[in-house]
Amino acid sequence: MINYAKNYATKKMIFCIDCFKKKVDLIRAGVANISLIENIKIECYGKKVFLNKISRIIVHNNRTLKINLFDKSLKNNVINSISKSNIGLTSYEQNNNIFVSVPFLTKEKRIQLIKFVYKEGENAKIDIRIIRRDINTKFNNMYLDKKINKDDKYRIEKIVQNITNDFIKNIDCILTSKKFDLENS
Structure with missing residues (x-):
């Protein structure tokens, strides 16, 4: 017992x-951290999938995350999902990669x-x-x-x-x- x-x-x-x-x-501390975005759900292939399942996310520098998508056709879905997630991060595309900026607090x-x-x-x-x-x-x-x-x-x-x-x-x-x-x- x-x-x-x-x-x-x-x-x-x-x-x-x-x-x-x-x-x-x-909760972000003003520093780029993979956990900020890895669990954002992305609409792809007819269902919602976590971002970390369809991409490789790395810390590019202190204020930027870099997303390498396995399927480049999902780029717009990822950018839209990040902006709709209401976590205060902005994303942009550059050289077939997506970058996510983490603003200062x-x-x-x-x-x-x-x-x-x-x-x-x-x-x-x-x-x-x-x-x-x-x-x-x-x-x-x-x-x-x-x-x-x-x-x-x-x-x-x-x-x-x-x-x-x-x-x-x-x-x-x-x-x-x-x-x-x-x-x-």
């Missing part, structure tokens, strides 16, 4: 952290992004705590049904709390790192 609780809590909380990291990685925009990152961090912490609550409720019910004893229940609660604390610290580290990136880019 204890190993099950440990594995279940860890698995669920890792999923929460991964979702949080993906959201935070999409204003002070006001940095403040907004930091607030957004902290809000997402708090949401991730809430998700982690909900997982802890669900696990504790499950094992409390098992205790009430006399399927586990009191010592096992408390041992599981302590283990799940320690795991929760570790994941909350992980979220705080990610928040601190992203805040530093946003303030110093």
